[in-house]
Each structure stands twice: as C-alpha cells, then as structure tokens.
Amino acid sequence: MATRKHILLISLLMLGVFTLSACVGARMGVSWPAVGLIDLYGETHIALAYNNDVVILSPSNGAPARLTNPLNGEVMRDNENNPRTWILRGSDNDGSQFFSVPIRLDDETVLVADNNRRLLKVDSVVVDVQRSYPLADKVLTNVLLAGDTLYVPFQNGGLSAISLEDFQEKWTLPTGAGVWAQPLLVNDMLIVPSIDHFLYSVDHSTGQVRWSLDLGGAVASTPLLANGRLYVGSFDKSFFEISLDGEILNEYATQNWVWGSPAIDENGIIYLADLSGYVHALDSESGLRERWSAQVAERGIRAGPLVYGERVILASRDGKVYWLDKRDGQLINAREIDNRPELLGDMMLLQPSENLNINEPLLLVSSVDGARLLIAFGVDGRQAWVYPR
Amino acid sequence: MWDIILNPFVTILAWLYAALNQDIVLAIVVLTVIIRILTFPLFAKQQDSQKKMQQIQPQLKKLQEKYKGDKEKLSQAQMKLYRENKVNPVGGCFPMLIQFPILIGLYQAIFFALAATPFQLVDLSERLLIPGLDSLIPLQRMWTPIPQLASLLPELDLTLAPTENPPYALALPLLVLVTTWGQQKLTMSATGQNRSKKDDDDDDGGGAGGQAAAMTKSMTTIMPIMFGFFSLSFSVGLSIYFVTSNLIGVVQYSPQGKRMLERVFGRKSTDEAPVEVVFEDDEPVKKTRKTRKKKPRRK
Numbered sequence: 041m042a043t044r045k046h047i048l049l050i051s052l053l054m055l056g057v058f059t060l061s062a063c064v065g066a067r068m069g070v071s072w073p074a075v076g077l078i079d080l081y082g083e084t085h086i087a088l089a090y091n092n093d094v095v096i097l098s099p100s101n102g103a104p105a106r107l108t109n110p111l112n113g114e115v116m117r118d119n120e121n122n123p124r125t126w127i128l129r130g131s132d133n134d135g136s137q138f139f140s141v142p143i144r145l146d147d148e149t150v151l152v153a154d155n156n157r158r159l160l161k162v163d164s165v166v167v168d169v170q171r172s173y174p175l176a177d178k179v180l181t182n183v184l185l186a187g188d189t190l191y192v193p194f195q196n197g198g199l200s201a202i203s204l205e206d207f208q209e210k211w212t213l214p215t216g217a218g219v220w221a222q223p224l225l226v227n228d229m230l231i232v233p234s235i236d237h238f239l240y241s242v243d244h245s246t247g248q249v250r251w252s253l254d255l256g257g258a259v260a261s262t263p264l265l266a267n268g269r270l271y272v273g274s275f276d277k278s279f280f281e282i283s284l285d286g287e288i289l290n291e292y293a294t295q296n297w298v299w300g301s302p303a304i305d306e307n308g309i310i311y312l313a314d315l316s317g318y319v320h321a322l323d324s325e326s327g328l329r330e331r332w333s334a335q336v337a338e339r340g341i342r343a344g345p346l347v348y349g350e351r352v353i354l355a356s357r358d359g360k361v362y363w364l365d366k367r368d369g370q371l372i373n374a375r376e377i378d379n380r381p382e383l384l385g386d387m388m389l390l391q392p393s394e395n396l397n398i399n400e401p402l403l404l405v406s407s408v409d410g411a412r413l414l415i416a417f418g419v420d421g422r423q424a425w426v427y428p429r
Numbered sequence: 430m431w432d433i434i435l436n437p438f439v440t441i442l443a444w445l446y447a448a449l450n451q452d453i454v455l456a457i458v459v460l461t462v463i464i465r466i467l468t469f470p471l472f473a474k475q476q477d478s479q480k481k482m483q484q485i486q487p488q489l490k491k492l493q494e495k496y497k498g499d500k501e502k503l504s505q506a507q508m509k510l511y512r513e514n515k516v517n518p519v520g521g522c523f524p525m526l527i528q529f530p531i532l533i534g535l536y537q538a539i540f541f542a543l544a545a546t547p548f549q550l551v552d553l554s555e556r557l558l559i560p561g562l563d564s565l566i567p568l569q570r571m572w573t574p575i576p577q578l579a580s581l582l583p584e585l586d587l588t589l590a591p592t593e594n595p596p597y598a599l600a601l602p603l604l605v606l607v608t609t610w611g612q613q614k615l616t617m618s619a620t621g622q623n624r625s626k627k628d629d630d631d632d633d634g635g636g637a638g639g640q641a642a643a644m645t646k647s648m649t650t651i652m653p654i655m656f657g658f659f660s661l662s663f664s665v666g667l668s669i670y671f672v673t674s675n676l677i678g679v680v681q682y683s684p685q686g687k688r689m690l691e692r693v694f695g696r697k698s699t700d701e702a703p704v705e706v707v708f709e710d711d712e713p714v715k716k717t718r719k720t721r722k723k724k725p726r727r728k
Contacts, residue, residue, distance in 0.1 A: 257566065275566050
C-alpha cells in the first residue's frame, strides 16, 4: 500500500517538474501571424495565416469574408443555416499549420504553403483543398509569386522555384540554414536572405548564384530596395547598405539584432528597429549617417517600422504600439494592447480605397494572443476593430 | 525571475559552442560535466543525510515499538535521536531543492540555445549576456555521432524528438533508461539503501527511514522508465544531456569516483557510527558515542 503511494507521489512529482520545466518549449509557438492582401470576389481582402487557420477578413470590420455563390451572388449557408465564411482549417487538412498567406491564382483558386511540407491548391469559392503538392521542407514565411514561378523559402534551408504549369521544381537554391523571410525580386535577380548569415543573389530563371554576401549574422528580413540599393539588417547588430552588385557600401551598428525590414520616407530617411527596443533613423543619401536613435520600447521590436505622414509607427514585444515623430523620434502616442501580448508579426498600412471598402487609413497589427489576433487602428491610434480567432 | 538562472546557462552554452569548434554536443557534454562537478557538494550532502537516516533506522524502530500508542512520546524521542545524531529528517531535501532549478535550467538552456523556430530565436535575443556571441546564431543543431559513417548514421536534428529523427536515434531513450537505472542503483548502494528482502519484510513501512527506503526503491523502477519515456518525446539534445548527466552520476556514486571527488573538494563522507541514545522510563538518561571508524570496504 505504502509502495503504491510512493509510486504515485514520485510520478506526480516528476510530472510536475517536467510540466513546469520542459514544457516551456511547448507553450512557445512556431512563429507569428502572417498578414497580407488578397483579391477575391472583385474586392481586396485581408489574408491572415496563423497556426491552424487561414482566414480571409473584410477590411471594413474585420469579420471573416462570407462565401457567396458565384452564379447568383447569394451567401452560402451551412447545414444549420449559418452563413459560411472563408476559413481554411488545418484540423480539416491533416493538421496543417500556416505561417504563409495564400496567393491568388485565379478567381476560383488560391495556393497556400503550410508548415507540414505541402503546397495546397484550394478552391476559394467553397474553401476546399483540391490537391496538395509535396514540398522539400516546412514553410514559415510568405512565398513569392512572380510570372509563372512560385519561389518557396524553407524553414530548414533552401529555396525552390516551382513552375505553376505543372507544379514541378525548376531549380533549387541550397543554403546553410533556413530562409525565414520572403525573397525579393529585383529585375531578373532574386534576393534571398538566409539565417545562415548570407544574402544571396540568384538568377530568377536558372537559380544560378550571382553573388553571396556574408553579413556576419543571420539575415531574417526581406531587404528594402530603394535608390537602386539594398538595405537590410543582420543578427550581428549591424545594418547594411548594399549595391546590386553585392558590395557593402555602408554599415551602421545597432544595439541588438535587426529582424524587421526597414522603411524609407520621401526624403530618403531610413527607419529601422532592433530587438533592444531601439529605433534608428539613418540618412540613405549620406552613407547611413544617423539622424536620431532612441530606445522606444521596454522590449525588443521584431517587426519593421511603418512610415505614415510625419509619423513612424512601431509594434513591440512589450504589447504596445508606438507613434513617433519621424523628425526627432519623440514619442507622440502609445497604445497598450489588452493583456499586452507580444506583437511580433509585420504590420500593414491600408490606404482608403473603394476596393478595400474603407474610408480612412487603417493600421493592422497582429499579436500572438488568440483573443486579439489582428487589431486595426486608425492612424491616430483609435482602435477600429479586433479579430479574435 | 527564472531568467537569472537560465540566461547565464544559455550564454555559457553558446560560449562553449564557440570555444569547442562549434560542436554543440561537446558543448552540452562539457557544460553538464561542469555543473555536475560544481553541484557535487550538494549531492554529497544529500547522500550523507540519507546515509545517516539509514544508520539510525534500528534505533528508530526500537522507539516505535517502545512508544507504540503514545504518539507524543514517540515524537519527542525521535526528535531527541535526530538531535543527538545531528540528523535533519528533511535535510536531504534541501540540497535536492537547490539542485533542481540548476538541472532544469541546464536542460532548458539547451532548448533555448538550439532555437529552431522564429519564436525561439526571438526569445534567444534577450538571453545572451556576453557580446560577440550573436554572430554564432543560429547554433548548428545537426549532428552526426561518427562523421566518417555519415552515410550509415545520418545527421540528427538535436531539436527534434528521436521519433522524428533517423531510426537509430531511438537508441537514445534506451540509453537514457539504462543509465538512469544504473545511476539509481549506485545511489542506493552509496546511501546504504540496498536492503535485503528480509529487511523489507521486517519493516512495517511506518518509520521515516523505511518510507525513504521504499521511496528510493520505487524511484529506481519508475525514474528510468519515466526518463526513457520523456526522452522519446523531447529533443535529442535533451537525451544527450540526460545520458551525460547519468554517466557522471555513475562515476560520482561509484566508490572510486566518490573518493576522487572527495579528495578534490577536500571533504569526508560520514563514516561515523550513529550516537546511541539510551532511554530509560521514557526519559533519556545516558548517551554514548562510538567513535570507532568503519573500515573502508574493499572489493
């Protein structure tokens, strides 16, 4: 009897210890939400991909887009007469996880790359997977569609160019570690950032490497193309100005890793943030000369900043969104998100348009909190709507 | 708060990775060895405490018989016995409680340092305390035990579970199971808890020492199975830590290893016979201390 008690006690103790310790990893997700725009049913919608779901939202109110019958325009309904909405669930598709937004192929088809090594061809009218194509590895960032080729970056290394005609691989680019940011197409050159510390430039049709540049640390963001130059940061606490020939023209030391893509304004001032919560304003026309640099957030800033009018907007791991005066970095406004979830996903600014069905600019901020996965703000900081999972 | 323990471990692991030719497995092994050596005094203290408890078992048993039915007297007498022998019945727990956060911190450090996803990597950015380690990120998490036989033993991803790695990785949970069992067995013999079946039959399990012995016996059976099971579902890197830690435990608890470590740390384990406390008419009247030293056992 006593032995049985001991066994139970020890088992509980061990389980407790492991739950408290090893499960630290389990509570961590893989990545953060991916947000993009997609044209469906003649209107532009917001596409959001995070963990088990891909959802298409209406920009005006953040509600999931309703599925409509293309023949009569009527809203489709389920067995219980509820309107059907555009949600692709991983649970209905062999447990797919999504960190890449869908890409529209035509009026009735979208493609989604998942974190389970598959490219899903989805009937966008009824949100049903028609076919899946195997991929070489997991995908955790947006894929790039250019012409008839899909450029798919992989979590554990490499990138594949896939033909849209037959979904066969045209060529592959091997890298030493993962490609965690969307590649950038500059003329006929594909710029591929990799966390193996290199920035690659490859011929977009053959995959032949033209140059590769060691930036001293992982490169996890899509470079910014401006003034015929590339601007990108690395985990070596550095930010670089690079010519299209692959030569480092200028370098600027930051406080911590630079993960997000920079933003540039009409005066050629580049804004970037780092994982110490610092924001830097650099003059691109005078060799990355520092205009100002200030610690804005209590924790790191993963996402790249946005520039709107006279403001620089930032989202931090401390659960706050900051509006700064872009001339001197002075704080103008800060909004704390309820529960202060980490704000890690890239932000997006929507300009008013008929296609988007909004009449004021909207700032989209994603969080890892299921209760407020996507939050829309007016540019003045007023909350417009929240999309909960 | 927990970061105070965790971040130095992550930093040291990254530093060792840099110093040891960017070999993450070697870095895990060396860090485990360093931690186990540094925590040896705590292990030794816990071991001494368990040993003392075993030594006063016969006296405790006598007291239980003598004061059967009088819990208050029994309690007083037991306290007296503990006091005279300088035994704290829960003394073995304190060093163990200190070791726990260190060991948990160590294997969490492996998890965080080997960041394999964006979420883990963004977390790592706040954990490296020494400048200059950033350029090592991400740490190489692919490893092959014998590079010359890479075609036969393909690379293991240290961040994935054995089930998600090449089939030969399943040997690791088995190795964890065997080494945990070996360490447990040696721990029992080092603390004198390898009791015969007769001893167990005689013991009604009511005494503190009897319970401790029963618990240790249960642990010898359950812990290897549990750790083996955990190793199946957690990362391969963690299995390497478990195996290394267990092997060090085997060395530490073996008579030769123990003697060597005691020499290094300049301490002696308790070989003194217990103080015999004599009680007469429910009151202790005389106590004697046997100062005879036990002869070290030779194999």
